[in-house]
Amino acid sequence: xxxxxxxxxxxxxxxxxxxxxxxxxxxxxxxxxxxxxxxxxxxxxxxxxxxxxxxxxxxxxxxxxxxxxxxxxxxxxxxxxxxxxxxxxxxxxxxxxxxxxxxxxxxxxxxxxxxxxxxxxxxxxxxxxxxxxxxxxxxxxxxxxxxxxxxxxxxxxxxxxxxxxxxxxxxxxxxxxxxxxxxxxxxxxxxxxxxxxxxxxxxxxxxxxxxxxxxxxxxxxxxxxxxxxxxxxxxxxxxxxxxxxxxxxxxxxxxxxxxxxxxxxxxxxxxxxxxxxxxxxxxxxxxxxxxxxxxx
Numbered sequence: 522x523x524x525x526x527x528x529x530x531x532x533x534x535x536x537x538x539x540x541x542x543x544x545x546x547x548x549x550x551x552x553x554x555x556x557x558x559x560x561x562x563x564x565x566x567x568x569x570x571x572x573x574x575x576x577x578x579x580x581x582x583x584x585x586x587x588x589x590x591x592x593x594x595x596x597x598x599x600x601x602x603x604x605x606x607x608x609x610x611x612x613x614x615x616x617x618x619x620x621x622x623x624x625x626x627x628x629x630x631x632x633x634x635x636x637x638x639x640x641x642x643x644x645x646x647x648x649x650x651x652x653x654x655x656x657x658x659x660x661x662x663x664x665x666x667x668x669x670x671x672x673x674x675x676x677x678x679x680x681x682x683x684x685x686x687x688x689x690x691x692x693x694x695x696x697x698x699x700x701x702x703x704x705x706x707x708x709x710x711x712x713x714x715x716x717x718x719x720x721x722x723x724x725x726x727x728x729x730x731x732x733x734x735x736x737x738x739x740x741x742x743x744x745x746x747x748x749x750x751x752x753x754x755x756x757x758x759x760x761x762x763x764x765x766x767x768x769x770x771x772x773x774x775x776x777x778x779x780x781x782x783x784x785x786x787x788x789x790x791x792x793x794x795x796x797x798x799x800x801x802x803x804x805x806x807x808x809x810x811x812x813x814x815x816x817x
Contacts, residue, residue, distance in 0.1 A: 522615070524588075529712050536609040537712060539655070541590030545624040547597040554598055559791050561798055562654070562811070563595075565737055566681050569813035570599065570650065572734070573679035577601055579649035582641065584670070585656035589616025589632055595652065596628045603652065605632040606641060639666050641673040648673045651680045657722075658685035658713045667729035671816060680731065680814040683739065687716040692806035695744050695769070699754075702766060706754055707808055719810055731814040740807030741798045746790055748777035 527538045546553040557563055575581060577600065583592040586605030589612070596603045607613055616632040619625070636642045639660065641651075651670050660666045670680055687707060688697040696706050707716060717725075723733055744751060751773035755766075762770065780786060802811075 524611075524615070529710060532611060534611060536611050537659075538609075538612065539587040541587055541594075543590045543593040543597070543619050543622070543625060545622060547594060548624050556788075556791075557594065557598055559795060561739065561791070561795050562683055563598075564795055565798070565811040566595070566652070566654075566683065567598070569679070569681040569735060569811070570595075570652075572813060573650050573681060575601070575649050575679075580604075580643075580647060581650045581652060582606055582643070582648055582673070584635075584641065584651050584653040584666075585659070586612075586616060586632060588612045589619050589630075591654060592616065592632075592652075593619055593625050593628070593630055596630050597625065600628075602629045604630065606635045607632070608635050608639070610634065639669050641669050643673050645672050646675045649675060649678050651678070651682075653680070653682040653684075655683060655685065657682070658710075658716050660715055663715050663717070663722075663725050664729060667725055667731070671730050674816045676816060678816045680812070680816075682812050682814070683809060684722065684812065685710075685713060685716060685809050686719050686722055687808060689718040689720060689806050692718075694740065694806055696740065696808065697806070699751075699766070699769065702763065704754055704758055704766065706750060709750075709754065709757075716808075719806070722810075726812075726814055730817050732817060733812065734815055735803075735811075735813040737798055737802035737811045738805035738807035739798075739802075739809035739811060741801050741805050742794060743807070744773070744776075746794050748773045748780060752777050 524538045524540055527540045532538050547557060558567060581601055581603045583603050583605040586592045586607050589605055592603050592605040605616055613632045620630045657663050688700060726733055755770040
């Protein structure tokens with residue numbers, strides 16, 4: 522299909538393309554569902570979803586659904602109809618085509634265009650859960666988006682999200698130290714327009730009328746699990762490197778090579794990452810967080 526695998530950047534129409542596609546095995550393959558749940562991102566979003574207490578068929582939307590793969594995967598695992606909303610018609614058309622697949626058609630997922638200024642075109646206070654991944658860092662004004670969430674949600678409704686962020690003042694992680702020396706992982710995605718440290722994000726949440734029920738960093742042990750990201754960052758860098766940076770560049774290259782010959786890669790790494798995130802993720806800093814918010 523056109524645009525398959527494109528993550529970021531613009532297509533000929535000027536629209537951004539954020540490609541996700543459904544895993545059609547999820548309806549019939551228990552092993553596929555198990556590994557879907559073990560993935561850190563999906564694990565914590567499913568955890569929050571369960572705590573949100575949605576009674577099927579509750580009204581659930583995916584805000585910023587892209588090409589719909591993530592929407593349909595969660596709908597398949599949860600057995601829950603989800604309506605996806607986005608601002609890019611091409612992605613919505615792709616999502617509609619995916620939703621017509623025989624394995625997914627009975628989920629009755631729909632994909633619709635957002636209104637002006639990101640407004641969700643539903644009656645006020647009619648939504649049980651808003652689900653959103655990789656969106657807040659790409660909107661021009663986060664308070665406007667959170668206001669759209671608040672308007673659509675019923676009192677006590679939940680927001681289940683993953684959002685990108687930037688470094689907090691107290692962040693002493695390797696990524697933050699490298700960024701201070703000019704090697705910033707967040708520069709790899711130029712479409713980010715609204716990156717804030719978690720303290721500012723949580724201020725936005727409070728001001729919009731949300732309580733933060735749970736938060737986990739997505740970056741616990743980041744270097745251990747994603748050495749290839751550091752290899753690419755160092756490779757693309759045009760600046761000079763100190764002795765300490767050259768050491769990390771070499772270490773990243775070696776660990777990237779070694780990690781790929783580990784038995785059954787990447788399954789043991791997924792399980793280890795999940796365990797470490799449960800142990801340390803509540804307090805750890807990062808450039809991305811999983812949040813469960815509740816409307817007051």
